[in-house]
Amino acid sequence: MTEKKDNLKREKWSKFCPKCGKQTDEFFESMCKDCFKQGITLLVPERLVSVSVCPHCGGFFKGKERTSIEPAVETAVRKAIRKKYGPETPVEIAGLRVELAENKRSAHVSITVKAEISGVEIEETGEFTAALKRAICERCSRIAGGYYAAIVQIRAEVRIPTDEELALAENIAHASLGESDFVSKEQMLKEGLDIYVSSAEYGRRISRTRAWSRAAPTGGRFRR
Ligand SMILES: [Zn+2]
Ligand SMILES: [Zn+2]
Incomplete structure (x- = not known):
């Protein structure tokens, strides 16, 4: 009976962190909270x-995707943490500052990130x-x-498009530009204007634009 009591007593008092020797009741991967936190690099x-x-x-x-540096950093940080500590790990970007070098060859990043790992909230700030x-x-x-x-062919029916109509066509082509679109060439012909464009989708967007209805007789014809 006495022996059992002693054992219980010893067990209660012998909970120490194996790493730092600190007495604790809370263990995280068999270490105290501080040692556990120290072992983590986000x-x-x-x-x-x-x-x-x-x-x-x-x-x-x-x-091939157009991006800016901030979301690329955020995504990379999240991905790296979740790869290391599990795909469900809660990650929060608490602060992010990006300064681009004048020559655009590098960017200085200051970041603060929070993550919850094994129930412990870890916060880390880094610069690189x-x-x-x-x-x-x-x-x-x-x-x-x-x-x-x-090729978007700008033509008028039974006559030659006016300069105004051609200018409008150029404006429409310019206004319909998406992020990755471009006009590679514009060719004046006696019957109108040919606009060479970067994608079929962009060409279609130019021909379908509603602004044409205001330029009554002219229309954009679309050719792939
Ligand atoms: Zn410890
Ligand atoms: Zn470029």
Whole structure:
């Protein structure tokens, strides 16, 4: 009976953190909370960002996708933490500042991130410089190569379009530009104007635009 009591007593008093020796009742992966927290690194800066910058248009890209540096950093941080600590790990970006170097070859990133790991909230602040690769984007390399996917033919019925109508056509083409669209060439012909465009979808957008209805006799015909 006495022996049992002693054992219970010893057990109650022998809960120590094996790492720092501190007495504790709360264990996280068999360590005290402080030691557990110390063992966690949320930010691994060198693997954070892989963004390229196009020297022609100055756009930022993640693969072929146009992006900006902030969301690319956020996504990379979330991904890295969840890869290390599980896909359901709650992650919050509590602060993010990005300063782009003047030559656009690197960006200085200051970030504060919070994550909950094994029920413990961890907050970490880090700073690092991310190198930005220089790569001509798909759009710019296509422009340089004179690429086009469709021709929008600006014609009037039984007459030649007026200068105003052609100017309107150019305005419409310009106003319909999406982020990755471009006009590769405009060719004046005696019967009208041919606009060479980067995608069939963009060409269709130009021909369908409602502004044509105001320019009564002129229309954009679309040819792939
Ligand atoms: Zn400890
Ligand atoms: Zn570009």
